Amino acid sequence: MIRLIYLLACQTFRWIALLARSSAAKDAEILMLRHQLAIAQRNRPRPRFSWSEKAVMAAPLRIFSNQRRSQLPLLVTPRTVLRWHTRLIAWKWTSPSRSPGRPPTPEALRQLVLRLARENPGWGYRRIHGELLGLGHKVGASTVWEILKKAGIEPSPQRADRSWAVFLKAQASAIVATDLFHIDTVFLRRWFVLFFIDHGTRSAHIAGITRHPTGPWITQQARNYLMDLGDHAESIKFLIRDRGAYFTDSFDAVFHATGIRVVPTLPAVPRMNAIAERWIGSCRREATDRILITGERHLRLVIREYAEHYNRHRPHRSLEQRAPNRLTEPEPLTATDNTRIHRRDRLGGLIHEYTQVA
Structure with a gap:
């Protein structure tokens, strides 16, 4: 009975102390506890924190005082959380690292180079490079050569079509x-x-x-x-x-x-x-x-x-x-299920012409 009275008295003092705290501090603590509970409920022997979970725990920890921080029930030590926060600040003020070498070629430019090569079998990479400059694309000739090589396109003398059909056309x-x-x-x-x-x-x-x-x-x-x-x-x-x-x-x-x-x-x-x-x-x-x-x-x-x-x-x-x-003339629009088709008769209906209704 004496122990029960002691525990009730301690809990009563905790509630009185809780009433004195601000609503922002209490909300931050609730969010922190809920976040840890979600991590702890995972089906793993030991909870592992991702980069985003570390940021969620480290960012609001600065709201609490040192005394309150030591009393929080955390899955990790306060020192570990502070170390996460330090890394978060360092990442914010440090410029992102850039991989060495040239930046990757945009996919639209690569497709344009391949299109010019296929539509013009007699053009080499130098000729394609000059055409791209005329279209406003600032790209090096070596980049054009590399795109053609990776796509398996032969140099212009080898890929030129010398068939009779192309010649007659x-x-x-x-x-x-x-x-x-x-x-x-x-x-x-x-x-x-x-x-x-x-x-x-x-x-x-x-x-x-x-x-x-x-x-x-x-x-x-x-x-x-x-x-x-x-x-x-x-x-x-x-x-x-x-x-x-x-x-x-x-x-x-x-x-x-x-x-x-x-x-x-x-x-x-x-x-x-x-x-x-x-x-x-x-x-x-x-x-x-x-x-x-x-x-x-x-x-x-x-x-x-x-x-x-x-x-x-x-x-x-x-x-x-x-x-x-x-x-x-431009190609007609792609027909859909709702596209209406109009028929025009010539020579008394002997010949039919079909067009899309605008």
Whole structure:
């Protein structure tokens, strides 16, 4: 009984002393005890403190007096906590250590270097370095070389593509082909269609339609075609045509005057003018063979509609499934489940064109 009375008296004095303390000191002590309790409840033989837990215990310890600090029930000694606090202060006022050597290359710059190397097989690391400087990237030539080496990209002479496909594609921008094909109307009248097609862009140009393709008429259509090209005619170096009698010397002279070399195809070798022959086949399969042409006016309408569809909407495998007149336009937005699709009919619904609704 006497011991119980003694313990109650001691606890009563502790409560009286606790009432005299400030609320901030009591809250700090509660937080400290809760933090230690969370560490002690871990399923480990011995609690281990992480860097953040040491900081949480060391920072608020300065609030307590030396006497109160020695009375706190801590999992470690007060001297250890003070040592943690000293390290925390030293870390705050000491500049972070920097690893020796150059700083790492940004990932965006590395991807740009690899993109330039893949899109330009003939560029070496010096050429890529100069292009980066022109784009505002301050980087050393040795850094470019190291990026290419780590990515496993060979030097420019080894990775340059010298295949026939690449060679012919590079020559296509300077080649234009022409040809003449006939359409029989429902009244058994034959009309001839003269067209030109650019090998580089696959853009087709309908020059004229006539029943009698004479030499003077075709020569005049050639003059009109060059006038429509304007300054673009200077980039053309070759014109491919067949050996038809309607392609006279005056026709060739029109192109020779502008520096264009006329290349006749060999007899019975239509593959020498394959792109023009392919356009004729596409026009027949997709339009004229599926319609009964009644006359010249109807034929002009059908050919004009198909040529516009071919140039502005029809995808081409050689152009990465893009239309000839849309090579410079931005790619369409990525379609989602809510994207609305609009259909436009040409030639009375014979041809359908699909676009996204804005």
